[in-house]
Amino acid sequence: MNGKAHSLEPPIDVSALLASLELAGKKVAVERNGEIVPRSAHANTLLADGDALEVVVAVGGG
Amino acid sequence: MQDLLTIGGKTYRSRLLIGTGKYRDFAQTRAAVEASGAEIVTVAIRRTNIGQNRNEPSLLEALPPSRFTYLPNTAGCYTAADAVRTLRLARELLDGHDLVKLEVLGDPHTLYPNMPETLKATEELVKDGFKVMVYCSDDPIQAQMLEAAGCVAIMPLASLIGSGMGILNPWNLQLIIEKVKLPVIVDAGVGTASDATIAMELGCDGVLMNTAVAAARDPVLMAKAMKKGVEAGREAFLAGRMPKKLYSASPSSPTEGKIAPKAA
Numbered sequence: 001m002n003g004k005a006h007s008l009e010p011p012i013d014v015s016a017l018l019a020s021l022e023l024a025g026k027k028v029a030v031e032r033n034g035e036i037v038p039r040s041a042h043a044n045t046l047l048a049d050g051d052a053l054e055v056v057v058a059v060g061g062g
Numbered sequence: 063m064q065d066l067l068t069i070g071g072k073t074y075r076s077r078l079l080i081g082t083g084k085y086r087d088f089a090q091t092r093a094a095v096e097a098s099g100a101e102i103v104t105v106a107i108r109r110t111n112i113g114q115n116r117n118e119p120s121l122l123e124a125l126p127p128s129r130f131t132y133l134p135n136t137a138g139c140y141t142a143a144d145a146v147r148t149l150r151l152a153r154e155l156l157d158g159h160d161l162v163k164l165e166v167l168g169d170p171h172t173l174y175p176n177m178p179e180t181l182k183a184t185e186e187l188v189k190d191g192f193k194v195m196v197y198c199s200d201d202p203i204q205a206q207m208l209e210a211a212g213c214v215a216i217m218p219l220a221s222l223i224g225s226g227m228g229i230l231n232p233w234n235l236q237l238i239i240e241k242v243k244l245p246v247i248v249d250a251g252v253g254t255a256s257d258a259t260i261a262m263e264l265g266c267d268g269v270l271m272n273t274a275v276a277a278a279r280d281p282v283l284m285a286k287a288m289k290k291g292v293e294a295g296r297e298a299f300l301a302g303r304m305p306k307k308l309y310s311a312s313p314s315s316p317t318e319g320k321i322a323p324k325a326a
Contacts, residue, residue: 058106060083
């Protein structure tokens with residue numbers, strides 16, 4: 001996740017992962033293995049060993 | 063008659079677009095954006111700091127997307143693929159928002175655009191339904207290629223990003239303004255209010271800036287100055303300046319009835 005290895009207890013979906021990171025309800029976007037995981041699909045997208053995730057936010061920029 | 067800026071089918075009263083980076087804190091960001099009168103604000107997309115500062119206020123709270131049009135950028139991207147990926151994340155993050163700022167950089171030293179990659183990314187994003195405002199070189203031929211590719215605004219640099227060097231090549235900007243029908247917005251290089259005025263006097267449709275405001279000693283006051291600079295330049299452009307007349311001075315006061323004798 002975001003370039004670093006994380007160990008998680010399976011089974012875990014994207015919603016549960018965000019909740020465990022205290023990011024539930026926060027304005028974030030998730031990409032899994034290069035594909036966007038829409039917010040509506042967070043709860044039914046199960047993560048698998050070796051998945052590459054990006055979790056991003058909006059920050060100040062020009 | 064109201065003088066509105068239209069980008070991607072939406073109209074804006076302000077012709078000043080402002081970046082949200084490099085401010086002291088969100089309060090200063092908010093104050094500067096308010097003072098600038100800008101309706102469009104650029105934002106960057108970055109990885110969350112996993113496990114850090116979870117209760118820190120977010121930019122989206124400081125600048126509510128209900129009040130401002132967010133313009134997510136691809137700052138820091140050096141390939142078309144990275145830029146497209148970043149903007150797909152931005153669209154998801156901002157609930158389907160499709161107006162974006164594309165910038166594909168050539169190198170970290172100059173932040174000059176990589177135009178072949180920029181054009182490639184534009185084509186891909188347009189195909190994917192994005193409304194793309196493109197940071198680009200001030201080359202009128204490249205600008206026409208971007209227009210043909212279907213972007214919604216051409217955004218040539220006036221000088222290097224963050225340099226504050228002002229309008230280095232007004233002639234090229236003028237060529238772009240003449241050659242393309244899309245809005246032309248100077249993006250990058252503005253240092254102070256007169257630079258913004260010059261860009262607008264040339265006939266640019268708007269100016270996008272960040273560092274010129276954020277790095278001023280008093281960013282909020284500079285934001286206010288920029289607002290006036292852009293408005294003054296726009297009005298001067300619409301008013302149509304007098305021609306420059308070298309060697310042919312013309313007094314503003316009557317030449318008859320003077321008590322002084324005629325000059326030799």
